[in-house]
Amino acid sequence: MSSNMKYWHPYISPFDPCPPVRVKRYNTPPNLYMGFQPYGLEQFSPREALHRGTLWPALFSPYESPVEANMKKGMRE
């Protein structure tokens, strides 16, 4: 299963004017990997599909802002 988000470490210069962001991220949603969609994929219930925007879990791409992601992390810790 492909990961929805990739993280990378940009070059940090010793002369950067601002505190560095050490990890940057970008989104790689599942449609990038699927090719032609196979038949017979597992399905959400109709109600859940309407909520999520897709009938298939394999195409569902969760997205949360960095702020939301940090809040979750804070709650875990």
Add this chain to the structure above:
Amino acid sequence: MWYYEKKLQYPVKVSTCNPTLAKFLIEQYGGADGELAAALRYLNQRYTIPDRVIGLLTDIGTEEFAHLEMIATMVYKLTKDATAEQMKAAGLGGHYANHDKALFYHNAAGSPWTATYIQAKGDPIADLYEDIAAEEKARATYQWIINMSDDPDLNDGLKFLREREVVHSQRFREAVEILKEEQGKKKFF
């Protein structure tokens, strides 16, 4: 920074006097999918793309300037000896009124180049897909120009440029594959 080599990437030969072709070629000079738009698009996007593909954007963006020079040479050769009357007959009367024989960054219909032709979304996948689309559109444009040209020497240069679009598209597609690789995912233990 750049070093400049005072020669063209591929020789440009124009054997028939046909200023009308210059009107069409200018699309690749200052058009939406032209070489100027391509160079500026890639050299600008490269700052915020993951570092594994920065070099690709630098190299291709630089090559686009080499292509821009080739197009400029073609347009110049086709128009430099034309009279005002010939410019007018070639559909370049508007260009002549505004610019004489000077080249200018506009498309085949005369609309000036604008930064709205290019994009920088900051999302690496979105930017690379735009770049792939731009290469395919430039390839198509070269085909349409070749279709309208009956100068075999000019077409030789245009076919070289068309092939470079094919290769660039392939390299951008490979860049997407690199960014899709799982080595960059957050690891949980």
